[in-house]
Amino acid sequence: MEKDLLIGIDIGGTTVKNAIITKQGELIAKWEVNTDLSDQGVRVPDDVWASIENKLTELDISKDRFFGMGVGAPGFIEPETGKVAIAVNIGWQDFALKDILEKVSGLPVYVENDANIAALGENWMGSGNQVENMIAVTLGTGVGGGIIANGQVISGANGTGAEIGHITVEKDGAYCNCGRYGCLETVTSATGIVRQAQELMEVGKAEPLQQRKEQNGAITAKDVFEVAEAGDADCKELLLHVCDVLGATLAMLAITTNPAKIVIGGGVSKAGDIILEPLKEAFEKYTLPRTNEACDFEIAQLGNDAGVYGGAYLVLQNS
Ligand SMILES: [Zn+2]
Secondary structure, eight states: OOOOOEEEEOOOEEEEEEEEEESSSSSEEEEEEEEOOHHHTTHHHHHHHHHHHHHHHHTOOOGGGEEEEEEESEEEEETTTTTEEEEEETEEEOOHHHHHHHHHHHHHHHHHEHHHHHHHHHHHHSTTTOOEEEEEEEEEEEEEEEEETTTTTOOOSSOTTTTTGGGGGTTOOBBBSSOOOOOHHHHHHHHHHHHHHHHHHHHHHHHHHHHHHHHHSSHHHHHHHHHHHHEEETHHHHHHHHHHHHHHHHHHHHHHHSEEEEEEEEEGGGGGGHHHHHHHHHHHHHHHHHHHHHHHEESSSSGGGHHHHHHHHHHHHOO
C-alpha cells in the first residue's frame, strides 16, 4: 500500500492532541485524549496509541498508509535517542518515549521538544510560509521558542537548543522557574507583564489598573494592554520596556541565524499592534540593517494546532 499519511502528536500536561494529516498538509482528523499523570505518566504512550488505533478503525484507515508518527513533548528531549530527559509537568525522567511508541505502534517515531515542533508546524502550514530560516517565539504563561536554520529545527547537543525563554536579559532580575534569575520569560511572558504591573501599582502608579484590580480582585496581562491602549502612560512605558527587551533578544538571535521570518505566538501576541509595532522598532534598533531587511514579523496562525502539524512535518522531513 502506498504511504500518504502522517500522524502528529502534541503531548501536554493536561491533554494529548492527535491528528492525521496528509503529506500535503491536509487535516483528516483531529482529537484529544486526557493525559494520565498517575504513576509518573507511565501509561501515556499506550493511551495515545490506543486512541490512534480506535480512530483508524473508526475511519477505516489502514496503518500501512502511514510514514510514521511525530511527537512533540514538553521538557528536554535527547535528539539522538528520542528520550525525554526530564518533563516535570508529566513526571517523566529519562523516559524512552520514542522506543516505547515504536514498540506499541510498529511505526517509525520521531520526538522533539513541543516548542520546537510548534515552530516546525507554524513554518509548514502557518505564517512561516515554509522559509528556510525562521524564529518562533510563544509568549504565554512562559516563553517558548523554536529556531529553524537552513530548514532544520535546532535541538542542539542535549535538547536545550532555542530555549529562548531562558536567555538572561536582566542580571539579578526576577526569579525564574528554571531556578535562575532575570530570564526573558520573567519580563516578556504574560506572567512577567503582570508581575511588573504589580510593581507599578505597589508604588502608586498605573491608577486605572489599580481600579480594575479593586473591581476584579486581580489583573491579567490583557488588563495591562487595555489600560495602555486607553492611554495610561505607566502601562505604556511598561509595554515599551517589554518590547525593548524582546526586540533586543530577537535581534541577537537574528544576527546569529538571519531569519526571513519571526513568528510571534501565544496569548500576548493577541495584543496586536500595541506590541508588534514597538517590537519591530526595537528589533530594527538592535540588529544589522541588512538582517532587518530580510526579516518579516508575523503573528502565529495555527494556535494550539501548531504542534500536531509540526509533528506530522517532522515525519515528512525524515521519510
Ligand atoms: Zn529561566
